Amino acid sequence: MRYLLIIAVVLFSGCNQAEQSDQAGNKTALNKVRKITQKDSIQKVASVALKALKAKDYNRFASCFHPVEGVRFSPYGFIDFTHKQILAKDFLEAIDKHWILTWGHYDGSGEAIKLRVKPYIDRYIYNADYVAAEKEDYDSFIGNGNSINNLKEIYPQLHFTEYYFSGFDQKYNGLDWSSLRLVFKKYQNDYYLVAVIHDQWTT
Known part of the structure; x- marks a missing residue:
């Protein structure tokens, strides 16, 4: 009887260890085949775009542009259809040929924002x-100023x-906050x- 009890304990122990081993193996397999989510894909492209901007690698940045629609650039949180919309090839050509483009209108004065691409990036994108x-x-706003945010x-x-x-300087009490929003669309x-939307406190 004692001999049978020992065998039962050994068998139970062996099964338990095998079960634990199987569970660990299944967990590892699940982690390996974890489906890449929509959010993962979008954040990956966003990371590529930001790193390209930081490195001033504008060819890499332009590779993130929608192939058919291009990109609309908005200097402020309120987007309108006068803001510059441009395809990747035209964006790069504008840089190469130092074209001055009209991007929208300055807050306050209402005058046209006429800048070459690189100065616009420095002021209204990667500032x-x-x-x-x-x-x-992701899909949620952080910066909240006194102008209408109509992205949605x-x-x-x-x-x-x-x-x-x-903010960047304490003397402004947070009125010098700044945001960059990147909007994505699926294609093939x-x-x-x-x-690409820049937002800040406006007058």
Whole structure:
């Protein structure tokens, strides 16, 4: 009887260890085949775009543009259809030929924003180190100023990322906050940029 009890204990122990081993193996397998989500795909493209901007690699940045629609650039949180929309090839040609483009209108004065591409990027796109943003989010707004943010009205079905700094100089009490929003659209199973929106406190 004692001999049979010992055998039973050994068998149970062996089964338990095998079960634990199987569970560990299944967990590893599940991790390996974890489906890449829509959010993962979008954030990957966003990361490529931001790193390209930081490195001033504009060919790499332009590779993120939607192949058919190109990208709309909005200097402020309120998007309108006078803001520059441009295909990747035209964007790169504008850089190469130093074209002055009209991007929208300055807040306050209403005068046209006429700048070459690189100065526009420095002022209204990568005006801060958004790769190391203070906060970032997906499909949710962080920066909130005194102008209308109509991103969800203009792009109701699309996803976006936001990169945010609460301010840079204490004397402004947070009125110098800055955000960059990137909007994405799917094309032939991949996600591409369709809008690059800068936001800040406006007068």
